[in-house]
Amino acid sequence: MIGMKSQHEPQKPKSYHHGDLRNALIQAGLDLLAEGGARELDLRKVARRAGVSHAAPYRHFVDKQALIAAITEEGFRLLAEQIQATLRAVPDSPFEQLLGIARVYVHFAQTHPWLMREMFSGLTLERERFVSLQMASKAVYRLYVDVIRRGQEKGTLVDGDPAALAAVLWSMLHGLAMLIIENQMRPYADGPEGIERKTRYAIEILYGGFARK
Structure with a gap:
């Protein structure tokens, strides 16, 4: 149908105003933690849940420990x-x-x-x-x-x-x-x-x- 996106079309990363990305990543991490514990947490999964590129979390967290600490x-x-x-x-x-x-x-x-x-x-x-x-x-x-x-x-x-x-x-x-x-x-x-x-x-x-x- 005209105007509808294919289910297989990749989503574009969301854009965030300054200061919002870190909070969005923390919230995504909280959601993943609630679903399956710490084993569900890694920076790529958090980025995917937040709808941003895999590189985006590294603007705020140097590694998984930094994310869990936040x-x-x-x-x-x-x-x-x-x-x-x-x-x-x-x-x-x-x-x-x-x-x-x-x-x-x-x-x-x-x-x-x-x-x-x-x-x-x-x-x-x-x-x-x-x-x-x-x-x-x-x-x-x-x-x-x-x-x-x-x-x-x-x-x-x-x-x-x-x-x-x-x-x-x-x-x-x-x-x-x-x-x-x-x-x-x-x-x-x-x-x-x-x-x-x-x-x-x-x-x-x-x-x-x-x-x-």
Whole structure:
């Protein structure tokens, strides 16, 4: 038919305004990661998904590790945004703030399981190469520290190094989230109600240890 392109006609690479290409490549990488994990990520596949030439990704990423670092950095940025939004929405009490963080963390892992695995994997990245990735990870950690410090200032939480207590919080959150997405918490966390119940119970136990007696 006149005006219709053949199915076999190659698509022309998309053109991007300055600054858009990097974000488009990261989004393409996120999509591929969600579909099949890190094994689906390489610069040629990302270029193909973004609709650009195979050479285009090298304008922003020197190799596959640089691409994965940018994708995982975006994961930490998204996680931080969601935690911040929740902390603004829930009551300003240490328990509710901790519970809000836990709910976001578990939900994020359920929604982005492959991204969550890659964000904390030490197998595919030499993390010391990527300063901005380390900073993004620490930005999430600071949110935990701030909640604990505010609880201490209110006289609700125990004294102690807030960063050390935040490490306990993150360890518990990550263990819970990863066990859930790997289907290792059944039958205790089956379905949304079970996951909510287990998440709340974990925070109740943690808070019992953190709370000032």
